[in-house]
Amino acid sequence: MTDTTSHIGKRIPRIEGPSKVTGEALYAADVMVPGMLWGRTLRSPHPHARIVSVNASGARELEGVHAVLTGRDAPPTMVGRMFRDLPLLARDVVRFAGDRVAAVAAESVEIAAAAVELIDVEYEPLPAVFDPVEATSEGAPVLHPDVRSYGYVPDPPPGWPLPHLIPDDVPNVQSYVKWSHGDVEQGFAESDLVFENEYRTPPTHQGYIEPSVSTVRIGEDGRVQVWMTHKNPFPGRAWLAQAIGVPEDDIVFEFVRIGGDFGGKGDLRDAPLAYHLARLTGRPVRFAMDYDEEFAAASTRHGSVIRMKTGVRRDGTLVAHRAEAIFDGGAYAAYKPRPEVHLVGPRHLGGGYRFEHVFMDAACVYTNHVPAGFMRAPGEPQVIFALESHMDAVAGELGLDPYEFRRRNLLADGEPSAAGHRKTGLQFQAVLDAAVDAAGWHEPKPSAPGGGRVGRGLAVSNQKLGTGFSVAVAMLLPGGEVAVRTGVPDAGVGSHTMLRQVAAELLTLPLDAVRILPGSTDESPWDMGLGASRHTYVHGQAVASACAELTGKLKETAAESFGVPPEEVTLERGTFSHPGGDRGLGFADLAGTLAADGPFAVPGRFLHPGDEAGTECFSAQIAEVEVDPETGQVRVLRLTTGNDPGTVINPLMVEGQIEGGVVQGLGYALMEELRIVDGHVTNGSLVDYRIPTAADVPPLTRVLVEDGTGPGPFGARPIAEYTVAATAPAIANAVFDAVGVRITSTPITAEKVWRALHAAESREGRAS
Known part of the structure; x- marks a missing residue:
């Protein structure tokens, strides 16, 4: 430039x-308000149970305890970022292991922790559902029988697509969306070949270092001061006003720095409870979640089950595409910021490809898991992992080079996407070509430094403007x-x-x-x-x-x-x-x-002039991996990422965003998984929940296609989110290129690769 x-x-x-x-710099954890009490919550040990009784007398009698709230003491208000389905405290039913049942305010965090242990709760366990597909099946436990009576903050404008737009006989649905054009069944009939696959991804956590903190003080004038780890102070003020019944203008969110977010610090967390305890005690109250709580009860990335069926001509032309995504929304939808409580990612079930016939739909459903919210590029890593793994499989079955197959089918400027959106200023082909050239896609693969087998994989992703x-x-x-x-x-x-x-x-x-x-x-x-x-x-x-x-x-x-x-x-x-x-x-x-x-x-x-106005951003990533066929161990040797930033305003920040996104994608590909067994998180700490360290990061080549035509100042385009989605499928496709087995779920572990290799050997043995 x-x-x-x-x-x-x-x-x-x-x-x-x-x-x-x-x-x-002042962070929320640094704020020490004079006279402050410490809050602590009692959380359910059951994923689904009826609350029979709560006896808090022991906690109330403990020296140093100033107030105790149970579900019956707290107002029956339902709260949420936009969709109100989360009670301040569970009153009759708990819906996940970690649901808040009671809260205390005490002179110290140690006294508060001891107090919650003295609260005696009798539960009657209820049938639970943990698989999002099973949650939509006939006979599944219905977690929110009154879901259609829940409200919004604020009421959405006329014509806004609200949730629950599917038949009443499908249980546990938080939201549903669909896109279609042409006649997909006719398209399959006209196709020479049809391919079907299913992909699964688990929930993951944002992994920020700073935990969630909420401190509330009520002034003598009745104004409510809030210091919390919140990335949306003005919307957060509106959500809190609804939750506590106080006019917005009587609430002030004080400015504090935020120690990492990645989408996870946009809900109210414990702020409503801090307010009610401050009102009862006449003193400021602070809640600081520990990491057990962060993993067991915070806003995770959705797990998913994604099914794809694609019809093609023998020359590789895409004809028909049927895609279905079911996202595990967990016990509540309150953590999602959109009125229709859905994810943006499912609109990319067809990616940046050209199809003659399309039907795509997606649902977020209730399960007895940790409530899911937003994490970097909400819904896209799941969808792009499935789509780009699927496209690679289709190209392989046709005997086509994955690069040539994509180049042939990617959208040109102004063509409608599978979701029906026409975009201009697309740099799809230019970015793909630049990344492929930088990665040496057409050059011979190097020898494996560790004696295994080397493979290369390609994946692409696109994203609309925020x-x-x-x-x-x-x-x-x-x-x-x-x-x-x-x-x-x-x-x-x-x-x-x-x-x-x-x-x-x-x-x-x-x-x-x-x-x-x-x-x-x-x-x-x-x-x-x-x-x-x-x-x-x-x-x-x-x-x-x-x-x-x-x-x-x-x-x-x-x-x-x-x-x-x-x-x-x-x-x-x-x-x-x-x-x-x-x-x-x-x-x-x-x-x-x-x-x-x-x-x-x-x-x-x-x-912003309209939800579908403007252009789309594009990323192409190439992974080079070594796979040990004896153990299944995957080692990423090199990553290349191509992006279209329009105009780079600050190279330091653009490089940081790209590298951060790719490293998060690397973690998503190889190691990150919030393991939930029978509704209980089993790796709920930064010791047990693995995220990449510097030692895990391979050499990374960045390729920027700058054209200065973006919608931002000086022609800039966004860069932050869409760098994360293509990494996992690029690695999965490289694993297939190396050893001939396709891993259809994340993370891509050595055990999965080893089992797939042995299963393939068994099939070959039986065939011979």
Whole structure:
């Protein structure tokens, strides 16, 4: 990319970095409010049971305990991010092992922990369901018999697709969506060959280091102060207002840093309980989940069962595609942020491929598992693992090179996707070709360093733009500096650094003349918060809008001084001038007029123009692996990833997002699984739940196809989420290339490969 800018495309360090490494940055766990009590919850040991009785007298009598809440003491309010199906405390029934039954507030965390052990609960176990397919079968235990009576926060607009749009005789459905065009059965009849496969993925956890913290204080004026690990402060304030029955304006979410998120820190966690205990005791109350609770009761990535049936012509042309996904939503849908409580990923059941006939549908269903929510690229790693494994199998059966097969069938610019969306500015072919060239796809495979067999695998993924609405305020300060007030937090992705670069570039100022001011919900303009890879696009455009408004006001003021029309005033390197003028005015000069009595502020707004507007982002990944046929052990030798960032605003952050996504995809492929046995999490700690370390990461080659046509500031595209989805199928396809067995579930463990190899040998033996 030609260097025509001062700040865009530069490797600018994160502005919050020094405060984080010195310990100055304030996280929710750092907040110690005077007089604070410690909260603790009692959680169900049963995945499904009726609560017969609760005796909390022992806890109430323990010295140092100030309040105890049971389901019968708490208001019967149902809460949720958008769909309200989660009680504050279980009243009659518990639906997963980890469901909250009671809560206490005490002088110390040790006393609180001892108190919950003194609460005696009598349970009557009920039949449970753990498999999402079984949950939809006739005779399955119905976990939410009153599901259709649950409400929303807020009520969705007219015409919004609500959940439960399938027949009443299908039990335990949280939501259902479908897409179709053509006649899929006719398409299968017209196909030369038809292929069917089933794929399964388990639930996984975000693996953030910082646990969830919720601290609530009720002021003398009745206002509610909240310090919590929450990535959506303004929506979170609305959800909490509904949950506790307090007007939104009487609640303030204070600004704290967020120690990792990956989609997992967007629900209310224990904040409603902290409020009710603070109201009862007259003192602030804090809940801090330990990692046993994080794994047993937090917002996981959905497990899935995905079935695919695809018809093709002998030349490799895709004709018909039938795809069905059933996602394990766990015991509640409250953790999902969309009114229809569904995932975005299922729209990619047909990926970026061209089909003549399509029928795709997906359901999220209730089970007696940990409630599922959102994790990086919600639903996409599951769907893309299935689709790209399936496409590879189809190509192999046809005797076609996996690259040529994909190249032949990928969408061209403006063609409708399997979900019926037409996108422009697609870089599918360019990114695929660049990644394949960088990986040496057509070159001979190297010898195995460990004496095993080497294979290469390819997978692709595409993702729509994140939507949303954002407001930013640009302020000219009396000294001539500019401050940008924003309500968007930063969970480590570098949002504030990016916003500073955008503002400084548009205002033609040095970076140190621009400040980014995040703050509380009282101090900041309304913002949707983090999620959906919308930071650069939505928040960046809001800042760009505010800078344009400020520039316009400054030009008007300069024009008055120059005695010329505003349209003749130009801005370059922080100086306003006009043709033929013998002097210029800088920001400091104009501040004397506009900001004489304090900051001169103008707002900027950006609203995504429509859910299906714009382009799609694309990633192509190639894995090179070595497989030991004696043990089934898989070792990734090399990964290559191609992406289309449009314009790179900050290479450091783009590289970090790509590498982070690919490493998460590596974990998803080879090791990550929240093991749940009979409803109980059996690896609920960062010791037992495996995620990749630096030693697990192979050499990684990044290929960026920059075209400067993205919808974000300066032509940027999102990068954060879609780097994660193609890694697992690329590795699975490489394993097949190496040893000829296809693993159809994640994680791809040595045991699965070994068993598949021995099963193949047994079949060959019987055949001979």
